[in-house]
Amino acid sequence: SHSINLAVIPGDGIGQEVVAQGLKILAAVLPQDVKLETEEYDFGAKRYHATGETLTDADLDSLKKHDAILLGAIGDPSVPSGVLERGFLLKLRFAFDHHVNLRPSKLLPGVATPLAGQPEIDFVVVREGTEGPYTGNGGTIRKGTEHEVATEVSVNTAFGVERVVRDAFARAQARPRKKLTLVHKNNVLTFAGHLWTNIFTKVAAEFPEVTTDYLHVDAATIFLVTDPARFDVIVTDNLFGDIITDLAAAVSGGIGVAASGNINPSGEFPSMFEPVHGSAPDIAGQGKADPTATVLSVALLLRHLGYEAEAARVEEAVAADLTERGDSVRTTDEIGDALAARVAS
Amino acid sequence: SHSINLAVIPGDGIGQEVVAQGLKILAAVLPQDVKLETEEYDFGAKRYHATGETLTDADLDSLKKHDAILLGAIGDPSVPSGVLERGFLLKLRFAFDHHVNLRPSKLLPGVATPLAGQPEIDFVVVREGTEGPYTGNGGTIRKGTEHEVATEVSVNTAFGVERVVRDAFARAQARPRKKLTLVHKNNVLTFAGHLWTNIFTKVAAEFPEVTTDYLHVDAATIFLVTDPARFDVIVTDNLFGDIITDLAAAVSGGIGVAASGNINPSGEFPSMFEPVHGSAPDIAGQGKADPTATVLSVALLLRHLGYEAEAARVEEAVAADLTERGDSVRTTDEIGDALAARVAS
Ligand SMILES: CC(C)[C@H](C(=O)O)[C@@H](O)C(=O)O
Ligand SMILES: CC(C)[C@H](C(=O)O)[C@@H](O)C(=O)O
Numbered sequence: 001s002h003s004i005n006l007a008v009i010p011g012d013g014i015g016q017e018v019v020a021q022g023l024k025i026l027a028a029v030l031p032q033d034v035k036l037e038t039e040e041y042d043f044g045a046k047r048y049h050a051t052g053e054t055l056t057d058a059d060l061d062s063l064k065k066h067d068a069i070l071l072g073a074i075g076d077p078s079v080p081s082g083v084l085e086r087g088f089l090l091k092l093r094f095a096f097d098h099h100v101n102l103r104p105s106k107l108l109p110g111v112a113t114p115l116a117g118q119p120e121i122d123f124v125v126v127r128e129g130t131e132g133p134y135t136g137n138g139g140t141i142r143k144g145t146e147h148e149v150a151t152e153v154s155v156n157t158a159f160g161v162e163r164v165v166r167d168a169f170a171r172a173q174a175r176p177r178k179k180l181t182l183v184h185k186n187n188v189l190t191f192a193g194h195l196w197t198n199i200f201t202k203v204a205a206e207f208p209e210v211t212t213d214y215l216h217v218d219a220a221t222i223f224l225v226t227d228p229a230r231f232d233v234i235v236t237d238n239l240f241g242d243i244i245t246d247l248a249a250a251v252s253g254g255i256g257v258a259a260s261g262n263i264n265p266s267g268e269f270p271s272m273f274e275p276v277h278g279s280a281p282d283i284a285g286q287g288k289a290d291p292t293a294t295v296l297s298v299a300l301l302l303r304h305l306g307y308e309a310e311a312a313r314v315e316e317a318v319a320a321d322l323t324e325r326g327d328s329v330r331t332t333d334e335i336g337d338a339l340a341a342r343v344a345s
Numbered sequence: 346s347h348s349i350n351l352a353v354i355p356g357d358g359i360g361q362e363v364v365a366q367g368l369k370i371l372a373a374v375l376p377q378d379v380k381l382e383t384e385e386y387d388f389g390a391k392r393y394h395a396t397g398e399t400l401t402d403a404d405l406d407s408l409k410k411h412d413a414i415l416l417g418a419i420g421d422p423s424v425p426s427g428v429l430e431r432g433f434l435l436k437l438r439f440a441f442d443h444h445v446n447l448r449p450s451k452l453l454p455g456v457a458t459p460l461a462g463q464p465e466i467d468f469v470v471v472r473e474g475t476e477g478p479y480t481g482n483g484g485t486i487r488k489g490t491e492h493e494v495a496t497e498v499s500v501n502t503a504f505g506v507e508r509v510v511r512d513a514f515a516r517a518q519a520r521p522r523k524k525l526t527l528v529h530k531n532n533v534l535t536f537a538g539h540l541w542t543n544i545f546t547k548v549a550a551e552f553p554e555v556t557t558d559y560l561h562v563d564a565a566t567i568f569l570v571t572d573p574a575r576f577d578v579i580v581t582d583n584l585f586g587d588i589i590t591d592l593a594a595a596v597s598g599g600i601g602v603a604a605s606g607n608i609n610p611s612g613e614f615p616s617m618f619e620p621v622h623g624s625a626p627d628i629a630g631q632g633k634a635d636p637t638a639t640v641l642s643v644a645l646l647l648r649h650l651g652y653e654a655e656a657a658r659v660e661e662a663v664a665a666d667l668t669e670r671g672d673s674v675r676t677t678d679e680i681g682d683a684l685a686a687r688v689a690s
Contacts, residue, residue: 082535114570116461138536148503150536158493190427191483191495218591225459225570225595246563250570
């Protein structure tokens with residue numbers, strides 16, 4: 001008999017509500033003989049205001065012992081921009097070496113999209129998670145004066161790029177269309193661009209069945225709205241991945257249904273699964289949040305831990321719910337209950 | 346009687362064809378007593394292959410003498426990525442201190458958009474043009490080895506940010522809705538983010554009539570497809586501006602109609618006007634290119650040189666042509682002729 005020892009971080013705003021539904025679905029879908037243990041952590045704005053802490057070394061030591069982490073959302077207008085993002089979310093992604101940030105986009109039949117003609121959308125973005133302009137390198141001189149200079153350094157290593165490119169090729173290889181698109185801006189960011197392009201070309205030779213192409217990030221945003229069907233797997237850097245996955249979510253059902261996994265493929269550290277959306281303080285506590293993105297993140301979590309059949313059941317439940325929900329207005333809890341009933345049956 | 350001394354850079358691919366139409370419209374719209382002098386420059390792939398040169402100091406000296414520059418497109422697959430972009434286009438933008446990169450987006454009635462429901466789109470992006478990750482700062486060590494590290498440095502100065510933010514506020518102030526949105530990623534790029542945000546807040550105090558808000562770049566891409574009507578004027582850095590203006594073009598009629606101005610507001614150096622699209626070598630020389638983006642860039646050029654009535658006439662001609670063109674298939678030349686006839690009448 002197996003067990004899952006899960007760290008649960010509800011976080012701020014709607015994080016609390018959506019994580020509750022994610023756990024409900026997890027309990028409903030797991031086989032009887034799998035023991036689910038959960039430990040809740042109080043990270044986020046409240047703890048920051050009370051203690052000034054965002055994520056301590058002791059916290060990291062505790063989190064490290066879990067098999068995986070389920071996160072709701074972190075962020076509140078009462079905390080200055082950047083404090084929780086850099087001090088908690090990015091700190092955790094970097095500390096646990098979450099270098100594969102996986103973000104699937106699939107537009108299901110009947111689901112609303114801002115695009116005309118309901119195009120076919122079924123791709124996955126493999127966003128690098130530990131390098132690029134996200135490292136916190138950079139600084140400020142003469143702050144607050146008319147001579148201030150602020151820099152941000154994008155750091156890209158052969159080691160960091162190759163492992164994520166290789167992961168993306170393996171994912172493309174495992175999909176029916178076997179197509180991988182590199183997204184960068186190698187005509188302007190030529191130092192990083194050459195590194196990404198050369199490694200992409202090198203690794204491509206090991207995956208002769210995978211069709212490859214390249215798009216500048218600006219052109220990629222055009223295709224995401226004019227021809228999203230052209231994408232199968234995309235690999236890109238941390239910042240470009242951040243930008244295009246929000247756009248991808250917007251065209252494929254909205255950020256209410258966009259899931260993500262911050263994955264450490266070696267298993268050295270626990271991987272973390274979280275909806276792409278934020279804490280949405282404006283609707284928090286009102287039962288208005290759509291828990292679907294969290295539930296789909298639970299599916300990614302299940303797949304990561306080897307529960308493929310259960311992951312598929314959750315995804316099928318969500319697909320059925322999305323195609324059948326029409327204009328019905330349901331509470332967060334009602335959607336969770338409906339999904340729990342589907343996965344259990 | 347006045348005169349315009351114009352530098353013309355047709356460039357590569359469809360650049361030749363579209364610039365010819367731009368000049369046709371310019372000749373047709375200018376009052377009889379304005380003397381139009383043009384000098385053509387042969388920059389681009391052909392010259393690079395023949396001489397190895399992209400843009401010399403002597404070239405810059407010649408270009409400097411003109412009142413403005415009209416550019417078609419630069420770029421060809423025969424030249425390695427980055428060589429012409431960094432060696433010509435960005436070199437010129439930096440040498441002539443084109444710090445206001447102006448990119449209007451307007452969806453005209455009847456014009457195709459990938460968005461459902463034909464939303465109202467009428468905004469302008471003020472993209473910073475001389476800083477950010479575009480400066481070429483950065484480098485590579487251990488190139489080609491498994492220990493390669495490549496960096497890209499985004500450089501942001503109070504001087505550079507304040508002048509473009511001020512320009513954007515003035516533009517917002519002059520528009521009916523008077524709304525300005527700052528787009529950045531200040532929760533992750535905290536050094537540059539603080540600089541941009543603080544200066545934005547400071548300058549806002551001088552423009553009490555302008556409503557302001559802030560969006561992270563990832564959220565901005567969502568709104569560009571779900572609620573583009575929310576935007577009036579956007580100010581943002583060089584890279585974010587590059588990305589969101591391609592998306593903006595895609596949703597508001599396509600890059601076939603997206604114009605841009607690389608403006609040096611002080612007039613110390615000539616400003617440069619160019620379509621947002623590239624050289625499209627796949628359709629070059631076939632009369633398939635839409636010259637509209639170039640013609641609208643000519644309108645920006647006219648406005649910059651003080652020919653406001655003529656600029657408006659060109660924009661009205663384009664608006665009428667776009668709303669009436671329907672599914673008609675016309676050559677580059679035919680579209681140019683139709684527009685020339687409209688502005689002359
Ligand atoms: C909150 C922020 C730090 C984060 C990011 O930029 O990665 C978010 O936008 C995301 O995409 O998960
Ligand atoms: C060709 C390239 C250097 C350029 C840019 O990135 O600025 C282009 O994409 C643009 O937007 O004008």
